[in-house]
Amino acid sequence: MSHHSERAARWRAHVEQWRRSGQTQAAYSAEHGLNKKSLGYWVRQGRAVAARKSDAFLTLVAARPVGVTSPLQAAGVLSLRSPSGWCLEFATLPSASWLSEVLAHQAP
Template structure:
């Protein structure tokens, strides 16, 4: 049974080779005897990993808005209440 590390390395190499090949996912998989759904899964995983690496949290200052000046408020409803 292969380890998760070996599986990840295997698919990472294929994802990069597919990107470099210029082929469609299906054509690449046919040439390399891979399941296209498996390649698509690892492409998504790779993309999500890259997006997670590029996220940055920024500090945020929240200010309370000044209170509204007192005034009259009139609510009307078509039914008359």
């Protein structure tokens, strides 16, 4: 294994350990003697690779804000998130036909 691939594998392992730790990047880096900017770089690299390999093009997230108890109060809370990191948030719900069209255009 080359030095570069060993280094990348070591950082991928740290990224996975950081994700499971529940710590902030700064806390994990300090605990393990890592440069937090380097950890952040490898986290972003992992996201970019995952976005390129992902079969899921968009993730729909319907959320009810904290303190909202009625479905009527929660109406219009919708986010579309892509694997590459962009997010669209809607103040009012879009029509089902429009949403269907957007999702259809995300297929390869």
